[in-house]
Amino acid sequence: MNRMAETASGRLTAAHVLEYPYRRSVGPVMGAFFTGLTERRLLGVRARDGRVLVPPVEYDPESGESIGEMIEVGPGGVVTTWAWVEKPRAKHPLDRPFAWALVRLDGAGSAMLHAVDAGSAAAMRTGMRVRPRWKAEPEGNIHDIVCFEPERA
């Protein structure tokens, strides 16, 4: 803990940080997804019922069987639902107002949560087309997609 400081009211307070810097192994399926991001490719996995799940999972959500056939999707997609963030917080992906949205990438049967940089809530609508904005130097994590943006901005 940092040094306590006395506030105007005489109460002792201190800035405190609790942090767990976890490093987790990702396995073959998520590993393929993250490796794809480094090549600006979006990969899903085919479930037993034929749907392509993005981000991919290792087990079929219905039967629990192992699955792992990787299918490329996107890069464009459709917003299936969204919520506007008027005042972004320090750890949000964008420092200006944005939308958290579920984006169903072209060819995918499930939607992925990400940020959409649309400028204003008025520019957002369910069903709108979006495409990823990529980070200059991909590192193999979800932040390689800076955000999604309207396809014809």
Added chain:
Amino acid sequence: MSEITNIVTPIRLDYTYTAGHATQRFLLGMAEGRILGQRCPECAKVYVPPRGACPKCGVPTTDEVEVTGKGTVTTFCIVRIPSDVLSVPPPFTCAHVLLDGADLPFFALIQECDFDAVRMGMRVEAVWAPKAELAATFESIRYFRPIDEPDAPYETYKEHL
């Protein structure tokens, strides 16, 4: 780029800690080189550091009690595995010290002592920071060191393990 096999997913909370009444009294005591606890008015147990209430009786602990820096090691652990989050480089000994007159062991570093000499029942005393460096922090007590007294009998601290 090579295949991604793992990712870093930090979990981080930034917040402002505000000391309650009891902790504030304790920390202000630290800044004066004093160890302040509180006694339960029902069971008479003395809590150091105080939390403002007795967890057993569920009543406020309003009586302030000062204890000395002398105490007994109840349990200990020698840390040899390095980690980014440790403020002391390993190896080091951390221990629970039951201060004389207190009923709650106090977390402490043990120094000025070989690792293999640390033992349950060992008598120790607090080594304070120089007066100019005393502050409202646990770190005002730098560590505990052995004192030349016979070990405390197990019966005197067995309820505090």
